[in-house]
Amino acid sequence: MLKVITIVNGYLEENCYIIHNNKEALIVDPGSEEDKIINKIEELNLKVKGILITHYHFDHVDVLDAIKNKYKASLICDYNSDIDNKIDCFYFKKINNFGHTMDSCSFLFEKDNIMFTGDFVFKGTIGNYEMENEQEMFNSLKDFIKLKDDIKIYPGHGPSSSIGYEKEHNYFLRGI
DSSP: OOEEEEEEETTTTEEEEEEESSSEEEEEOOOSOHHHHHHHHHHTTOEEEEEEOSOOOHHHHTTHHHHHHHHTOOOEEOTTOSOOSEETTEEOEEEEOOSSSTTOEEEEEGGGTEEEEETSEETTEEOOOOGGGHHHHHHHHHHHTTSOTTOEEEESBSOOEEHHHHHHHOGGGTTO
């Protein structure tokens, strides 16, 4: 079973995540405060196997190069990657959910019932989007509500939630 550590960083309080299995780790959205990320990885004696990027806004990738160089993590998965289901011992599904940005994606770890949504969906709301991206956002949200209710979501900012909670309480998902 995977463990998830949240590291809130930067003045926008972006959530960087460390997903691990007690030995190996993936980092999701290394936004800023690289020392916090590095200290936690070293405290737990983890081997970084890759980095997942939900989108390329500065608050999600500001220390990407520093983390990549520190851990020699050549496997970076984003919306445009060929890697879409496995990095080392980690199995996931990459889901492009354009709207907030046109490089936005989420990572679903089906076996562990967890999903990292970046700034696509937050607890009780959705990420902002440009009007020209409205149809893409709507299409992405339609796909999102088809997923299982018990999947826990880890957004790019704020507290975690679940798909079921969002279907019931998120104003933006009503009527889709």
